[in-house]
Amino acid sequence: MSKPQNTNEQSNIADIIERTGTALEEGRYPLEVMNNGDLYRTELRRIFGRAWNYLGHVSEFTEPGDYARRYIGEDPFIVARDESGELHAFLDSCMHRGAQFCTAENGNTSHFRCPYHGWTYKNDGSLQGMPHMAEAYQDLDEEEIQLEEAHLDTYQGLIFGRIADEGPSLTEYLGDFTWYLDVLFGTTEGGMTVVGEPHRWESDHDWKTSADNFSGDSYHVLTTHQAGLETDNLARGPWEELTDFPGASYLACTDRHSVGYYLSEDSDTFMGYPDEIVDHLSPDLSDEQRELFGRSVFHFGTLFPNMSIIHGIQSGGWGGPWACIRKWNPRGPGTTETTSWWLIPSELADDEDFLEDSHRGWESLSPGGAFESDDLTIWEGISDSSGAVTHELRGTEGNMQQGLGAMTDEVETVDDPLHGPAEVTTKGLYFDERNSRTILQSWYEMMREEGEA
Amino acid sequence: MSAPPLSESAVSVDAETQHDIEQFLYREADLLDRFELEAWLALLDEDILLKVPVRTARHPGSERPEFSEASNYLREDYEMIRERVGRLAKEYAWSENPRSRVRHVIGNVRVLDVTADTVTVANNQHVFRSYGDTPDHDMLSAQRHTTLRAADDGYRITERTVYLDHSILNTKNLTLPLL
Numbered sequence: 001m002s003k004p005q006n007t008n009e010q011s012n013i014a015d016i017i018e019r020t021g022t023a024l025e026e027g028r029y030p031l032e033v034m035n036n037g038d039l040y041r042t043e044l045r046r047i048f049g050r051a052w053n054y055l056g057h058v059s060e061f062t063e064p065g066d067y068a069r070r071y072i073g074e075d076p077f078i079v080a081r082d083e084s085g086e087l088h089a090f091l092d093s094c095m096h097r098g099a100q101f102c103t104a105e106n107g108n109t110s111h112f113r114c115p116y117h118g119w120t121y122k123n124d125g126s127l128q129g130m131p132h133m134a135e136a137y138q139d140l141d142e143e144e145i146q147l148e149e150a151h152l153d154t155y156q157g158l159i160f161g162r163i164a165d166e167g168p169s170l171t172e173y174l175g176d177f178t179w180y181l182d183v184l185f186g187t188t189e190g191g192m193t194v195v196g197e198p199h200r201w202e203s204d205h206d207w208k209t210s211a212d213n214f215s216g217d218s219y220h221v222l223t224t225h226q227a228g229l230e231t232d233n234l235a236r237g238p239w240e241e242l243t244d245f246p247g248a249s250y251l252a253c254t255d256r257h258s259v260g261y262y263l264s265e266d267s268d269t270f271m272g273y274p275d276e277i278v279d280h281l282s283p284d285l286s287d288e289q290r291e292l293f294g295r296s297v298f299h300f301g302t303l304f305p306n307m308s309i310i311h312g313i314q315s316g317g318w319g320g321p322w323a324c325i326r327k328w329n330p331r332g333p334g335t336t337e338t339t340s341w342w343l344i345p346s347e348l349a350d351d352e353d354f355l356e357d358s359h360r361g362w363e364s365l366s367p368g369g370a371f372e373s374d375d376l377t378i379w380e381g382i383s384d385s386s387g388a389v390t391h392e393l394r395g396t397e398g399n400m401q402q403g404l405g406a407m408t409d410e411v412e413t414v415d416d417p418l419h420g421p422a423e424v425t426t427k428g429l430y431f432d433e434r435n436s437r438t439i440l441q442s443w444y445e446m447m448r449e450e451g452e453a
Numbered sequence: 454m455s456a457p458p459l460s461e462s463a464v465s466v467d468a469e470t471q472h473d474i475e476q477f478l479y480r481e482a483d484l485l486d487r488f489e490l491e492a493w494l495a496l497l498d499e500d501i502l503l504k505v506p507v508r509t510a511r512h513p514g515s516e517r518p519e520f521s522e523a524s525n526y527l528r529e530d531y532e533m534i535r536e537r538v539g540r541l542a543k544e545y546a547w548s549e550n551p552r553s554r555v556r557h558v559i560g561n562v563r564v565l566d567v568t569a570d571t572v573t574v575a576n577n578q579h580v581f582r583s584y585g586d587t588p589d590h591d592m593l594s595a596q597r598h599t600t601l602r603a604a605d606d607g608y609r610i611t612e613r614t615v616y617l618d619h620s621i622l623n624t625k626n627l628t629l630p631l632l
Contacts, residue, residue: 103510103512104509104510104511104512104515105509105510105511105620106509106517107511107512107515107517108515108516108517109512195523195524196507196522196523196524197507197509197521197523197524198507198524199507199524199526199622200507200620200621200622201621201622201623201624201625202621202622202623203625204625223545224547226543226545227540227541227543227545227546227547228540230540230543231536231539231540232536232539233532233535233536233539234532234533234536337621342524355523359524359525359528360528362524363525363526363527363528366526366527366627367526367622367624367625367626367627368526368527368626368627368628369527370536370537370540372626373548373625373626373627373628374546374547374548376548376625376626377547377548377584377625377626378547380625
């Protein structure tokens with residue numbers, strides 16, 4: 001693996017950020033933002049340091065002591081459920097000399113013991129003690145020793161953490177997107193549950209490239225995934241009954257986040273889930289949310305900055321339905337470690353036939369899958385060439401102009417409560433890049449010097 | 454399971470059987486390296502199950518399995534493998550157009566179990582892959598457990614699990630010939 005990166009001592013970060021904001025008004029953006037070392041370090045502070053970052057799902061932390069090592073930006077946090085049932089997210093850095101004390105991806109423990117000098121913490125992040133405490137620390141205020149902890153909150157079982165002390169609440173940050181999270185993660189009474197362990201891989205692409213792709217880019221599917229779509233022998237699902245793909249597609253963008261989806265005319269589609277799904281529908285769903293779920297084939301979206309979602313049945317007969325949460329962990333300019341969790345409605349956890357189909361759908365977007373493998377090759381090329389000096393010297397701009405001004409009259413605004421509170425268009429997944437502009441606008445708002453979280 | 458079954462469980466077979474098995478694995482690896490996947494497909498039993506379980510970093514003594522029993526990078530039956538082979542043959546399967554340069558190095562071949570018509574064998578492997586016009590390369594290290602069924606004209610692979618030595622893959626894709 002190479003680690004391409006463009007670190008230019010002379011580059012003016014504020015200038016690139018402001019140029020991005022200005023160019024976005026015309027549906028353009030400086031290509032260099034997709035691989036720039038100085039911008040990257042600013043992103044870690046202004047975006048990942050201030051945003052609500054996805055950390056995991058409550059079903060991964062059912063018992064006291066359950067923990068997992070998760071990241072905010074590049075900072076290693078430990079999400080843990082303490083003995084009283086509270087969730088915490090604390091930094092994997094001992095308050096004595098900063099050593100790391102968590103070497104497993106996940107597990108269950110009542111205490112964490114630092115391997116350097118033996119300081120030991122409870123699973124709520126407070127100090128339990130240290131070797132020779134009575135002799136060596138006679139004047140220490142033990143209450144003062146507490147691991148650095150992120151602010152933590154949940155919505156529909158999704159756990160989010162924030163480093164900054166000031167900023168919007170989680171529900172303010174999610175805004176109107178909560179309505180769509182209800183349809184994706186709150187459709188059954190028992191909620192969603194994570195199955196097994198996530199796929200994880202590192203690749204040389206910028207986290208923004210994949211966050212943008214998942215926010216609603218169906219346009220690329222036609223080219224990138226042609227080989228995956230043209231299956232020869234696989235049985236086809238309800239997706240294949242859609243004759244007018246652009247017409248069946250919808251794009252919903254809030255002021256910060258974006259989701260695209262395909263709807264069938266059949267109100268009993270339910271993403272291809274087994275029929276019994278209707279017996280488990282959550283009473284908390286509104287009539288519109290229930291109908292939208294019923295007609296749903298496939299959803300995909302991005303919750304800024306680096307959480308993406310897929311929920312539905314795969315095209316080409318590759319499997320599903322399944323739900324997947326993606327996290328694009330930044331690992332340096334132009335490098336991302338992806339974590340991809342598999343989720344299902346908890347009521348279906350014992351249905352072996354369903355699990356087999358659902359696993360197939362999930363693995364179709366693994367590094368071994370029929371779809372993802374082609375994306376990754378392309379995204380790495382974007383990262384590599386976006387670091388080109390040519391782009392920097394010439395201020396080269398990329399294009400996300402679909403749906404702007406007179407570019408196309410295909411895109412139609414939808415004004416129907418079925419589609420929730422966001423700004424929704426139909427045919428948007430093919431002819432509108434509002435999703436990309438939304439995500440990059442979120443980036444701009446947080447990257448501005450005086451920008452707010 | 455916390456790790457691939459240990460070598461203590463190996464059984465001894467006569468030198469000719471050991472030789473035949475090793476030669477089969479070498480020939481199979483050569484087909485994979487050359488992307489001669491239709492010929493490779495002919496070595497698979499139609500009841501094959503191919504799995505690449507997710508491996509997770511564990512604390513010593515953890516009760517949780519190191520290799521997931523629920524989640525796999527791949528878990529494929531014959532139909533799915535055949536579809537993937539067909540997919541790779543298409544010119545717009547971008548990730549393998551041009552083809553990766555792949556080389557298996559196989560060693561530590563040990564027979565784990567013998568039944569009336571099957572032999573289960575473990576092998577270690579390093580698989581090198583480079584791609585495109587760059588000096589970059591991936592190296593995938595794994596132990597494979599393969600169950601071979603004797604047929605009239607040689608062995609057929611009826612089950613294979615690839616136990617990766619990676620908890621985080623350092624490759625942009627896990628294409629079939631890398632397994």
